[in-house]
Amino acid sequence: MxxxxxxxxxxxxxxxxxxxxxxxxxxxxxxxxxxxxxxxxxxxxxxxxxxxxxxxxxxxxxxxxxxxxxxxxxxxxxxxxxxxxxxxxxxxxxxxxxxxxxxxxxxxxxxxxxxxxxxxxxxxxxxxxxxxxxxxxxxxxxxxxxxxxxxxxxxxxxxxxxxxxxxxxxxxxxxxxxxxxxxxxxxxxxxxxxxxxxxxxxxxxxxxxxxxxxxxxxxxxxxxxxxxxxxxxxxxxxxxxxxxxxxxxxxxxLGSGRIFPVAEETIRVDPFEIPKHWVQIGGLDFGWDHPFAAIACAWDRDADVFYVTKTYREREATPIIHAAALKPWGAWLPFAWPHDGLQHDKGSGEQLAAQYRGQGLALTAERATFDDGTNGLEAGLSDMLQRMQTGRWKVFSTCAHWFEEFRLYHRKDGRVVKERDDLLSASRYALMMKRFARVKADAAAWKFTDRKVV
Structure with missing residues (x-):
């Protein structure tokens, strides 16, 4: 009973x-x-x-x-x-x-x-x-x-x-x-x-x-x-x-409007320890009402495979908060950043990129561009897509928010819909600036002279 x-x-x-x-x-x-x-x-x-x-x-x-x-x-x-x-x-x-x-x-x-x-x-x-x-x-x-x-x-x-x-x-x-x-x-x-x-x-x-x-x-x-x-x-x-x-x-x-018509399982990989000789770089996409986003990437130069390994996305927070979240990734890690980092804060008058440098992040000296100095959106997306289609773009399975954006990224009337693309944009900036990628600072067994990687 x-x-x-x-x-x-x-x-x-x-x-x-x-x-x-x-x-x-x-x-x-x-x-x-x-x-x-x-x-x-x-x-x-x-x-x-x-x-x-x-x-x-x-x-x-x-x-x-x-x-x-x-x-x-x-x-x-x-x-x-x-x-x-x-x-x-x-x-x-x-x-x-x-x-x-x-x-x-x-x-x-x-x-x-x-x-x-x-x-x-x-x-x-x-x-x-x-x-x-x-x-x-x-x-x-x-x-x-x-x-x-x-x-x-x-x-x-x-x-x-x-x-x-x-x-x-x-x-x-x-x-x-x-x-x-x-x-x-x-x-x-x-x-x-x-x-x-x-x-x-x-x-x-x-x-x-x-x-x-x-x-x-x-x-x-x-x-x-x-x-x-x-x-x-x-x-x-x-x-x-x-x-x-x-x-x-x-x-x-999304049919023909999808920007990356690639099966997710072909780019998803389980996380692994990054080999010491691989170079790494981060990417930033500034934001307030739409999220601020950051990614960490590793580049296997021998096979020319680019990996997205970490992600961070947060809205309505200050550079102090974002920098505090990213500094554990390593003070040595260079971050690529977009042209809006050249804008000046309306309150302090300080340049946006300078604010993040002041918080201890190693932003690259220049805004994100290709080797020839251009920064076209379509060229960057094409580079990413070609890498995905040829097995040279991989993303750690732990990057859930990155995959959320990947699944829904699309065009309308032929134009890229710039919504929910914060991590993807940060990834594009990192890829554009991969020539500034560096070996992890504590990789003592790999002492390279700093150089640009083309």
Whole structure:
């Protein structure tokens, strides 16, 4: 009897057992800073699970100790839906309430059974609910309304709400209607989906329209901790080639617009100790509202293979903070930097590159250029692509943020979209200036005369 009761309590309060992966935590935490969030991930990696867990927390007010996301201190009104009522029932409703066709098990979803006060049914779809009334910890009652995209935007217009959860990609008009419903309350919108529709208008809004109130988090099969390496490979191999990146990496199909149309596995390598005779160089991309980025690279001159070995990316921090993070890489490491490092700070009047030199970083004497003094973007991208295609560009598998940018780097109307490219830009600067790469200072067995490497 005791074991049965413990099992019942566990099954009817699974919210208390939710332990997110790192990428799910990142998605949750972003809600504290932005109104619009997109959790773009591969199939069966936990994006909808994370969406459901967070929705249940807002409805009940039951936030765990580790929670760093947004908190509502009162009962809320929430809209949640998917493409059709059947899909809403089988996905969103099932995860929040429990098995749709077995009413006895309602309360085994993320909304604890003790918090479900009332439900109303929807006609026309067996087992589908229209609404759920949820007890909030403050004593109030939250309202959860289930919707479907197939209804069109008109059916999403009736309510002013605190939170909207779109599970699977909504049509643009439905998405904007969801945002509108939250304007009066300064509420939030969360979207969880696998980007099988390519660079749609909703995906483009997150990837190409910069806003301090919008964030996209991507999750790949490598981030799903419940799969073994063998299981991951089996899943990857099971998908057709043209859907593989979307279904396993959460990468929208960019088609001919992708700048680096190269299979990720051909450039990814496991980390290893850099041989003492290899030369190394870093690259910087300055930023404030868009992130400041830095990379460390190693060049095997014998095989002419260029490796990205370390990455750093942080927004809205000062040169003191960035330099403190980079100095452990080695005071000897030269850093290539772009032309905007010649600009002067509006407050101090000091040149931006000089500020980083003053913090102890070994910036190269000149801004990043090719040997002939040019610095064309297309020439740099072409050099990187040719190296990737010929096996002469490799990236350590630990550089997760670098791969995030790599997957989404694309053109629109023939022009490079300069968004989410901070680490890639830093990599390009380092490659352009590889002639200034140096052997690690403490490689005592390799005492070379300093020279430019062509």
């Amino acid at each position: 005791l074991m049965a009761e413990l099992d019942r309590r566990r099954r009817t309060n699974i919210l208390a057992l939710y332990r997110p992966y790192a990428k799910q935590r990142e998605f949750h935490a972003a809600g504290a800073a932005v109104r619009e969030r997109l959790f773009m991930a591969g199939n069966q990696l936990g994006k909808t699970l994370a969406g459901a867990a967070e929705a249940a927390m807002h409805l009940t007010g039951r936030y765990p100790d580790w929670w760093r996301g947004r908190r509502f201190d009162r009962a809320v009104v929430m809209l949640a839906g998917s493409e059709s009522y059947e899909l809403t029932r089988d996905g969103v409703q099932r995860l929040l309430v429990g098995p749709p066709l077995n009413e006895e098990d309602w309360g085994t979803g993320f909304i604890p059974k003790s918090a479900i006060q009332a439900t109303t049914r929807r006609s026309g779809a067996s087992g589908a609910l229209d609404s759920v009334t949820v007890r909030h910890v403050t004593g109030g009652a939250s309202t959860l309304l289930f919707k479907a995209y197939e209804q069109g935007r008109g059916k999403w217009q009736a309510n002013t709400v605190d939170y909207v959860w779109f599970d699977e990609e909504p049509p643009e008009d439905v998405y904007f209607e969801g945002i509108t419903r939250t304007n009066a309350t300064r509420g939030a919108v969360a979207v969880t989906f696998t980007p099988l529709k390519g660079l749609s208008s909703v995906v483009a809004r997150y990837l190409m329209e910069k806003s301090p109130d919008r964030e996209v988090i991507t999750m790949t099969i490598e981030d799903a901790e419940h799969y073994t390496a063998a299981e991951r490979q089996r899943i990857i191999d099971s998908y057709p080639a043209h859907e593989r990146e979307a279904r396993t990496m959460g990468v929208p199909a």
